Every structure is written in C-alpha cells, then in structure tokens.
Amino acid sequence: MTYEPVIGLEVHLHLKTQTKAFCGCSTEFGQEPNSQVCPVCLGFPGSLPVLNKTALDYGLKVALALNCQIQEYTKFDRKNYFYPDLPKNYQISQYDLPLSKNGFLEIALDGGKLKRIGIRRVHLEEDAGKLIHQEDSSLIDFNRAGIPLLEIVSEPGLNSPGEAHEYLTTLKSIIEYLYVSDCDMEKGSLRCDANISLRKTGQQDLGTKAELKNMNSFKAVKEALTFEIERQAELLNQKKTVVQETRSWDVKNLETVSMRTKEEAQDYRYFPEPDLPPFILSPDKITEIKKTIPELPRDKMLRFVKDYGLSDYDAKILVATLKDANFSEECIRLYSKNDKKPIVNWLIGPILYEANSRNCNLSDLGVAVKDLIGLVDFVERQEISYLAAKSVLSEMINIKDSPANIIQKKNLAQISDIKSLELQVGEVLKENPKSIQDYKAGKGNAIMFLVGQIMKKTGGKANPKVVQEILKRRLSNA
Amino acid sequence: MTAHELFDKLNRKEISPRDIITSLQDRIRQIDPKVKAYVRLSDSLHQTPILSGIPISIKDNICTEGYNTECCSKILAGFKPPYDATVITKLKEAGATVLDVKTNMDEFAFGSSTENSCFGPSRNPWNLECVPGGSSGGSAAAVAADEAIWALGSDTGGSIRQPASFCGVVGLKPTYGRVSRYGLIAFASSLDQIGPITKDVRDCAILMNIISGFDAHDSTSVDLKVPDYTKGLVNDIKGIKIGIPKEYFVEGMDAEVKTIVQEAVHKLKDLGADLKEVTLPHTEYAVSVYYIVATAEASSNLSRFDGVQYGFRAKSAKSKNLIDMYESTRGNGFGEEAKRRIILGTFALSHGYYDAYYLRALKVRTLIKEDFDKVFKDFDCIVTPTSPTPAFKIGEKIKDPLKMYLSDIYTISANLAGIPAISIPCGFTKKRLPVGLQILAKAFNEEMLFRAAYTYEQNTPWHLEKPKIE
Structure with missing residues (x-):
C-alpha cells in the first residue's frame, strides 16, 4: 500500500x-x-x-x-x-x-x-x-x-x-x-x-x-x-x-x-x-x-539569472541570504569581463567555502570586493595557479592584505616560463619511466599523473596548461 | 467638610495640611471601629506621608506603590504593587495626600454590599445594621461618615453609584475610556471604570478634572480633550431634555424609593427641565448580559492569581505537584462569590457554549447600547433611580446571589453601554435611609451630568444631611 x-x-x-x-x-x-x-x-x-x-x-x-x-x-x-x-x-x-x-x-x-x-x-x-x-x-x-x-x-x-x-x-x-x-x-x-x-x-x-x-x-x-x-x-x-x-x-x-x-x-x-x-x-x-519590502530571494535569483547569465543553481546559492546576495552582486557587477562565470565560480566555490567554515556571511570575511576580483583576475591571466590562489584567499582573509602583496611575499607567481618548466619536465620524466610506458600503451591518465608530479615539485606554482603542452610534445617525440 | 471647602480654608491659611490629616486620622480612629470603612487599619494609618493637599481614600483594588492593595481577597494577601495606578500618579501630581489605608470592598469588586470582603462587611453610617452597598462600600461609607474627604471607587455594574446611593453621597461612573484603568486590578475589563465618590457635585467635578484623560498605558482610554468639569456646575437646567425610561419604574421596586424618585423628577421639572417618558426596550436583558460578559472577563482576569508570583500560596502537603498548588491556592484564596463568578465565566466561554452565551451576550449588549444612542439623539440625559431599594440589612441577601444581583438592575446598563452616570442623594426613607437619583448622559458628556446634578443639588437639602453614628 x-x-x-x-x-x-x-x-x-x-x-x-x-x-x-x-x-x-x-x-x-x-x-x-x-x-x-x-x-x-x-x-x-x-x-x-x-x-x-x-x-x-x-x-x-x-x-x-x-x-x-x-x-x-x-x-x-x-x-x-x-x-x-x-x-x-x-x-x-x-x-x-x-x-x-x-x-x-x-x-x-x-x-x-x-x-x-x-x-x-x-x-x-x-x-x-x-x-x-x-x-x-x-x-x-x-x-x-x-x-x-x-x-x-x-x-x-x-x-x-x-x-x-x-x-x-x-x-x-x-x-x-x-x-x-x-x-x-x-x-x-x-x-x-x-x-x-x-x-x-x-x-x-x-x-x-x-x-x-x-x-x-x-x-x-x-x-x-x-x-x-x-x-x-x-x-x-x-x-x-x-x-x-x-x-x-x-x-x-x-x-x-x-x-x-x-x-x-x-x-x-x-x-x-x-x-x-x-x-x-x-x-x-x-x-x-509594502514599500519597505525589498526584492525577495526568488525575484533576485531570477534577475541574477537574467542579468548576469548565472545558472539557476548558482543564483539560488548566492541569494540564500540578503548579505551574501548583496556582496555577490557587487562582485559580479564590478567584475569587468562580460562572462561572469569565473567570479561566480569563485563565489560559490572557495569564497563560500571559507565563509561556511567560519560560519559567517561572505561580507563578514573582511575581504574587499576589489581584492577578490583582483585575485580572480590573477588566476584568469594565468599568473597564479588555481591551487595557489586558494591559499592566497585564505591569507587575504587571515592577514587582510591584497592578493598582489601576498603573491609577491609568498612567491606564488605561476611559472609559465617554458625554459624552466622544460627542466622540471625532464626531471620528472626521468624519475617516472613507467608512466611514459603507460602513456605509450594508450593510458591517457598517465599524463595527469605526470602533471601532478610537476605541480608537486614546483609547490603548485607551475602553470598546468603549459606543463601539459610540454609533456604532450615531449612524450610524442620520445 | 468637602474638599473644595478645605481648599478655600487652605488658601486662606486658616488650616494647614497637617491639621486636615490629623483631624481626619482622629476621626477614622474614632469612627471606623463602628463603620469599618477601611481595611488593615491597625498596621497602617500612622505611616501616611503628609503632602501639600487634601487627603484621598482609595479603594483596595487601585494600585498604590508600596501600600498593600489586596482587593479585599485572601489570595492577594500582602501584595504591595511596585507601581502606582495612573489615577494615583495624577492625584500625587495634583498634590493630594494618598492614604495608605485602603477602603473596604467586596472581594475583587464582586458584590453589592461589601459583605464579600475577606475582612468582613462595612456598615452603613446611616444605620450600622445595614450594608453600605458595594462593591465600593468602604469608600462610600467613609465619605458619608466623614472618615474621608473624598474617595475613589471603581464601577463595573454600579459599584460606585449603588453604594453612593445607599450612603447618601455623590458617585460618578465616568464614560468608558475617560479615566485610565492602568493600575485598577481588573474585574471585567470592558466594563470597569474608576470614579469619584464625594460629598457634593462640585467635589466630584474637581476630582474628575484630576483623574480624567488619555493614558498611553491604557489602550482603551480615549484621546479626547478633557473639559474643565467645574465649568459645568451651572445652576440652570431650563430647557434641558430629560428622558424617563418607563422600563425603570416597574414592579419589584421599593414603594418608598419610587415615590422619592418621582418627587425628584417633579423637582427637575419645576426647575425647568423638559421631561418625557422614553423607552429602553432591551433593559430587561441587561442583568443577564452583564453576568455573562462580566464573569467571562473576570474568569480570565483572575486566572493570574495562581500562587506563582505574588500574593497567597497555599502550603499544601501535596504542593510538590503544580496542579495541586494551583487548586489549593485558588480553592483557599478565593471567597465564595469569586469562585461562583469564575466558574460561571469559565462556563460561558467554554467550547460549545461560547456562541450561545458569550457571543449572544455581546450582541444584546450592542442592542442595549443602541437603545441609549436612540434616546440620546433627542434627549440630553436620562433620569432613573440608582437602586430599586434603599440599603438592606447585613445578611439579608448574602445567601441569595440572584436577589443580590438585582440590586444593580438600574446601574448595569450604563456599564454595558459605556456611558457616564452619576448618583446623587434625592431624599430619605421613613427609616432615614438615603435614596439615590441616577442621571445618565451620552458618552463623554459628563458636563451634562454635572449640570443636571448640580442644579438639582443646589435646589434640594439632601446633600447637607449627615448621619448620626451611634
């Protein structure tokens, strides 16, 4: 029944x-x-x-x-x-x-x-x-x-x-x-x-x-x-x-x-x-x-979807509380690119994670909107890796400094320089002959393992895209 | 002596405030053992602070900060309110000396004789074997016996006017909302009003000037300008239209009272008033409506007396259990009449009975109010007896609640309609018991009451008569 x-x-x-x-x-x-x-x-x-x-x-x-x-x-x-x-x-x-x-x-x-x-x-x-x-x-x-x-x-x-x-x-x-x-x-x-x-x-x-x-x-x-x-x-x-x-x-x-x-x-x-x-x-x-009633969550969500091209899912997360919604909207508006996806992903990803783990609102993290946008820009310009950027974010919250200063201080700038990365790649290839064989045997995953090894060696600073390109080139030539 | 006479003497510096309070205290000590107008006399009185003005006596249900206020009920034994009622604040601001001893009353104002007081009955100064009326019997008896210059009472169904009538003094129930109820321990919130009991109409008007007006602490008080009531004390009622309701002069009324009131009505005519018979057709339902509305509200208002926070708590052997504590506290703390009314009211509000009793009573209440509205379209005031009988003997009606309830038959309607009504002395029976004349006017027209009452008073000798207390 x-x-x-x-x-x-x-x-x-x-x-x-x-x-x-x-x-x-x-x-x-x-x-x-x-x-x-x-x-x-x-x-x-x-x-x-x-x-x-x-x-x-x-x-x-x-x-x-x-x-x-x-x-x-x-x-x-x-x-x-x-x-x-x-x-x-x-x-x-x-x-x-x-x-x-x-x-x-x-x-x-x-x-x-x-x-x-x-x-x-x-x-x-x-x-x-x-x-x-x-x-x-x-x-x-x-x-x-x-x-x-x-x-x-x-x-x-x-x-x-x-x-x-x-x-x-x-x-x-x-x-x-x-x-x-x-x-x-x-x-x-x-x-x-x-x-x-x-x-x-x-x-x-x-x-x-x-x-x-x-x-x-x-x-x-x-x-x-x-x-x-x-x-x-x-x-x-x-x-x-x-x-x-x-x-x-x-x-x-x-x-x-x-x-x-x-x-x-x-x-x-x-x-x-x-x-x-x-x-x-x-x-x-x-x-x-009636005049004192602000835009309510559902209306705000629909507007976020319409105005900023957000998905329903993302918009719903951002409008859950008025404080978060207002902070998010400021970030999204001031983010200069037309495609808002990068800043939105940061908001509902690492930034919200930091806020949740501190049991506070986004705006209570004490990080300026312009600094958050700056951080996302660093990542987008591939000047730092995503991984490094996450640690910069924690640092920004903890010591209330700008992303530029933190990146400099901690020497986190991403290595996109081909010459130095070539050296690292060479070393890793030498240390992992099995992975080369796997790759040649058609196991595509092997390349990700090698990228991981290089990221480890560079403390997360290597530009993974560049590393991948170098690896692909060298492996197919080998 | 009246308050206004004392004011004059004070102004001429013929006496001091201390003289007044001292002689009043002497009088109370001398007379009160016979009249018993005051309660808890032995442990108070001497504590009274001397202020600049005239002393005033207060009914035991009006909160006075730091002075016991017990509604003459065991359940409030020892209760000292942490605040003053708004009327007390106003009196103090006006310079009055508020007596710390309170006047006797029927427990929680439930009654028409003061016999329901946990301190025992007060006596009528005109005949110590008779009741002074109730529930403000202590206030009325004190004023009549010169144990008080003037006093405050409260009126839910006649509790100021009926004892005023029995004691040969002036008593006014103001329009509902005219005087703040803040600090009046509620009996029936939609009917209760605080009002003056005085020796003459002028004192009544002066006291109303002091206590009237909007109070932000009482949502049912009305924000209307208060006129200077002493301006209404005009000795002239020529052309004033007075209605005499035929429903108020019917069987069951004491023959002497009937004659005396009819004489008073003639006197008003002689003084130039325009008299006509009018009809208030729903009068016969007033007592029934009243005892449903008043007891329903009382049952709820009195539920706070539970032994938890203040007052009496029964020391029951089983008091570990909450329900036992409630039951033994309320069972032992309330008197017979209080219990009777709580049960009545609880029943009237109960599921399945609410529509048939309470809701219907509210509807008839509206009809009663409309009766008055109709009459006041054409008339300035209505004149009736205050009570169907003069003061009755102590013990005469206490065993028969229904008979006692009928004692308020003429006064109840004014409370149900929310209109003002005054009782003034209009003669004496052969046994020298006072009879009262009730004048009613439309809401917030106390000035009309003062004008009619003052004119009658100034042209008759009754208010000058004094009881001989043996």
Whole structure:
C-alpha cells in the first residue's frame, strides 16, 4: 500500500523589535534572568498591555511578503490556559480575525519546478517565559515573556519531509531578507511544529493527523516527519488506527513520543482581548509597509539569472541570504569581463567555502570586493595557479592584505616560463619511466599523473596548461 | 467638610495640611471601629506621608506603590504593587495626600454590599445594621461618615453609584475610556471604570478634572480633550431634555424609593427641565448580559492569581505537584462569590457554549447600547433611580446571589453601554435611609451630568444631611 503524506507547518518567529509586544522591556537575548521585566510582561494585577506598533509593522511585512490578504479589521484575543511560564495564565494572541489570511509561498522542487504552498494565516501573539527545571524545583525566567511572536500557519500542502525542509529554508530566507527576525532555532527565535497525516495515494480525504513538537532544527523537522511517516504507515498497514495526538520529537532516540491525545486537549476559551480595542488597517498603511519590502530571494535569483547569465543553481546559492546576495552582486557587477562565470565560480566555490567554515556571511570575511576580483583576475591571466590562489584567499582573509602583496611575499607567481618548466619536465620524466610506458600503451591518465608530479615539485606554482603542452610534445617525440 | 471647602480654608491659611490629616486620622480612629470603612487599619494609618493637599481614600483594588492593595481577597494577601495606578500618579501630581489605608470592598469588586470582603462587611453610617452597598462600600461609607474627604471607587455594574446611593453621597461612573484603568486590578475589563465618590457635585467635578484623560498605558482610554468639569456646575437646567425610561419604574421596586424618585423628577421639572417618558426596550436583558460578559472577563482576569508570583500560596502537603498548588491556592484564596463568578465565566466561554452565551451576550449588549444612542439623539440625559431599594440589612441577601444581583438592575446598563452616570442623594426613607437619583448622559458628556446634578443639588437639602453614628 502506498501512502501520500500530508504535512502542514506552524512556524513561530520572534520578531526582532527593540521592545516587547505589549510593554517597553528590552527583547535582547541572553541577559540575566528576569532582568528584562516590568509589571506588564509579568502580568501584575492592574497592568495593561499596549501594542508595540513596530511588531505590528513587522508582522504585516511578513504577511505581505507571503502574499497574504491583510485583514482590514483585526483584533487580539485571549487564549486561556494555566502554566507557570505564562504570567497572566492567558496568552494574548489572535483567534478569528488574524492580521492576514490566504497567502502562499513558492518552493522549488527537485528539478526546479515550483510548488505553491498555501499560507492559511499569519498572526501576532506574545511569547511565554522559560522554565528551568532543577532537581527538586523549577525556576522561571520571564525575560522572554511578552516578546512578539509571529505565527505562520501553512495549509496542509506539503507532501514530503523534503518539501517541508524546502518550505522552511525558503521561508527563512524571505524572513531574513525582511530583516524582522534572527530565525535562529537554537536561540528559539524560530520554532516549528508540524501536522502530519497519511492518506492512500489518490485519496482526497485527509487521514488522522499527529502534531509534532520540539524539533529544534530544520534537520530535526525532516527526521521527525520521516519517522512519523513510517510509524503511521506501519499502523495503517496493520489496519490499526492513527490516534489524533501531539507527539514530541526525541532527538536522542530519533523517534516521536506521545505527549497528549485529543481528549486531553485543552479548551482555550478564546475571547476578544478587552484590554486592546480592535483596530483597522488602512490601505495607506498597507501601501506604506509594502514599500519597505525589498526584492525577495526568488525575484533576485531570477534577475541574477537574467542579468548576469548565472545558472539557476548558482543564483539560488548566492541569494540564500540578503548579505551574501548583496556582496555577490557587487562582485559580479564590478567584475569587468562580460562572462561572469569565473567570479561566480569563485563565489560559490572557495569564497563560500571559507565563509561556511567560519560560519559567517561572505561580507563578514573582511575581504574587499576589489581584492577578490583582483585575485580572480590573477588566476584568469594565468599568473597564479588555481591551487595557489586558494591559499592566497585564505591569507587575504587571515592577514587582510591584497592578493598582489601576498603573491609577491609568498612567491606564488605561476611559472609559465617554458625554459624552466622544460627542466622540471625532464626531471620528472626521468624519475617516472613507467608512466611514459603507460602513456605509450594508450593510458591517457598517465599524463595527469605526470602533471601532478610537476605541480608537486614546483609547490603548485607551475602553470598546468603549459606543463601539459610540454609533456604532450615531449612524450610524442620520445 | 468637602474638599473644595478645605481648599478655600487652605488658601486662606486658616488650616494647614497637617491639621486636615490629623483631624481626619482622629476621626477614622474614632469612627471606623463602628463603620469599618477601611481595611488593615491597625498596621497602617500612622505611616501616611503628609503632602501639600487634601487627603484621598482609595479603594483596595487601585494600585498604590508600596501600600498593600489586596482587593479585599485572601489570595492577594500582602501584595504591595511596585507601581502606582495612573489615577494615583495624577492625584500625587495634583498634590493630594494618598492614604495608605485602603477602603473596604467586596472581594475583587464582586458584590453589592461589601459583605464579600475577606475582612468582613462595612456598615452603613446611616444605620450600622445595614450594608453600605458595594462593591465600593468602604469608600462610600467613609465619605458619608466623614472618615474621608473624598474617595475613589471603581464601577463595573454600579459599584460606585449603588453604594453612593445607599450612603447618601455623590458617585460618578465616568464614560468608558475617560479615566485610565492602568493600575485598577481588573474585574471585567470592558466594563470597569474608576470614579469619584464625594460629598457634593462640585467635589466630584474637581476630582474628575484630576483623574480624567488619555493614558498611553491604557489602550482603551480615549484621546479626547478633557473639559474643565467645574465649568459645568451651572445652576440652570431650563430647557434641558430629560428622558424617563418607563422600563425603570416597574414592579419589584421599593414603594418608598419610587415615590422619592418621582418627587425628584417633579423637582427637575419645576426647575425647568423638559421631561418625557422614553423607552429602553432591551433593559430587561441587561442583568443577564452583564453576568455573562462580566464573569467571562473576570474568569480570565483572575486566572493570574495562581500562587506563582505574588500574593497567597497555599502550603499544601501535596504542593510538590503544580496542579495541586494551583487548586489549593485558588480553592483557599478565593471567597465564595469569586469562585461562583469564575466558574460561571469559565462556563460561558467554554467550547460549545461560547456562541450561545458569550457571543449572544455581546450582541444584546450592542442592542442595549443602541437603545441609549436612540434616546440620546433627542434627549440630553436620562433620569432613573440608582437602586430599586434603599440599603438592606447585613445578611439579608448574602445567601441569595440572584436577589443580590438585582440590586444593580438600574446601574448595569450604563456599564454595558459605556456611558457616564452619576448618583446623587434625592431624599430619605421613613427609616432615614438615603435614596439615590441616577442621571445618565451620552458618552463623554459628563458636563451634562454635572449640570443636571448640580442644579438639582443646589435646589434640594439632601446633600447637607449627615448621619448620626451611634
């Protein structure tokens, strides 16, 4: 029996506002516990919430970037439940009139085809505090309580863990472009829950779903979904029923574990928050917010392809974050040749590698755009070898010097001089008579081995093309 | 003595602020053991700092920085707010001396008699066997017994006006949004307003001048210019159109109250007002709507009292378990009426009942508001009794919550509609219990209330009568 997984994702984002959603406390991460609190976010008797306008603007920005319809009339509601990390024992959220509804996000499938994933709603709410459990007691840190959260709920339109992963990556990329959240799952500024059910392939009705929680990376989301598909398929194959429940991802044992069933689900007793009057979002306001939305990753990628002749693949890598995209675009624009391939290959190759290994953006490497272009030019003019250029790049990052200086200092200029290379070739041929025989026996690879030997001898400085020419000539004459 | 009389004496340097506070403290020490208008009297009072102005007494649900604010509930025992309510800040800025002892109230303002206070009931200064009304009964009794110059109360369904009426003083519930609720420990957020309880209409207007206005800390406060309310104190109501709602003079009303209020209405006519019967057809639903909306909001507002951060936490043997801690804290911390309302409200909001109760109540609330809108198109104000009865005996209604709820039948609509309403003394029963007259006006037209109330007051002797406290 084959099943089709049906997946919907609920993403919670910490909005990067200076102050909390309903009071003036700082939202800075990692401060002394309970140092960023006031009567409002502690839910002290008599205190009242006042909406942070920036949080609303950020929420609208995301909603618009996700093609949502902004609700003209919107309001906050109280979601009532008891938990010690929730100071008022209700959360200010949005229930039946969220900020926005009915949007979509386009994700790229394998092979480059696009799939449109519906966004059911985007709404604003407040975060709870954090419980720290000790051996015989629990402590509460309320610094996080009241930080604005944006909840982004997708339609159940994802059909594989891979699609879910792509959705999250695409979403994260857009949010980073909007500069409204750090999207850091480790710091909890991006959290994701997943609803998943299976149905027989071709069937329309949805199966019974499980809600998966506590996945702290995109990888974990993918793993948990994969596990859950297997678990539910096994139940269905054995003609057992899937129970509607909330399951927690156990990262140690790589399995999902039941937390609570539907019967144990809470009645949140939503009702309109009487402390915050409903409000109207004017078309002017929406136009104003729209103006602040930059070119988004997908559009930028298409433009890179069109304007700079990049492949879809290369363009997609370069636009993943706004910082990388901007840095890359500057490099590409200032690169004087019409064929941008050399600089692009350097960007998505060695330069990106250096950035990834340092866990930073391209622009954070501290290397000037003109120096990078200079380096690529050295390679293109065959003044240094590719191999040598890679070590020049590391050096440029480490000691912040120009490529010309480093090449000079380290004596890395490529040897293209035929006379000196002839000598080296002669020596290598003498040392490797077997390779000559192999070559003559028709093993073309032998010549590459010999080139390698010469590169080794010259410390990578020999011009491999010239070496190859010399070798070919001498071997056919031998 | 009223606040405005004291201002005059202070200005003429006939007395000092210290004289005022000293004599007030003497009076409280002398009278309060009988009236019990204040709570936690033994451990406070002497701590009061002397500021330049007139002392003011504050209901126990309005936050005063560093002074206990417990809503007369065990669950908030020992709670000292780290901040002042906006009205307190405004009073201090105006030079008032804020008393550290607070006035008695029904627990969390749930009640109409102060009998639901965890400190026991206050007494009506006109008859110590009677209740002073509620929930701001302590404030009203203190003002009536000259244990307070003036006071602040809060009104969710009549909690300022009904005790003002029972105690023969002036009480105003301002328009919703006129006075900041920041620092008022919420009962029902969409109905609550802080307001003055005073000895006469002039004091009421002066106090409103101090406490009114937009507050950035309260999103439901309205950013509208506050007029000088004392300018509304004009002894003239000629040509003013007053509506008398027929639904407010029906069976179940005390006969004496009916007669006294009708006499007051005649007096208004004599003074030149243009009177006509009007209809507020949805009045009969007001009490039902109120007890759904108010308890629903209360059930949520009171959920923060859980023993985690502040106030009372039950020392249960099983308190290792979170749910046990919640249950024993809330089970022991809340009084009967608080529990009754929390359960009612929780039920009204529950899945499957929300539409039938809460949502429908909101719809009827809109209808009630529209009734008033219609009348105020043609009328300047509406006059009604404040309460269907004079003060009742302590213990008389406490066992029958429904009977108690009906005590607010005339006052609840103003809260549901968000409009301002004032209660002023309009006579006495044969047993010398005060009767109150309620005047309502459209939203943000407190000036009209002051004008009508002031004119009536200046042409009648009732506000000058004082109780003899034996």
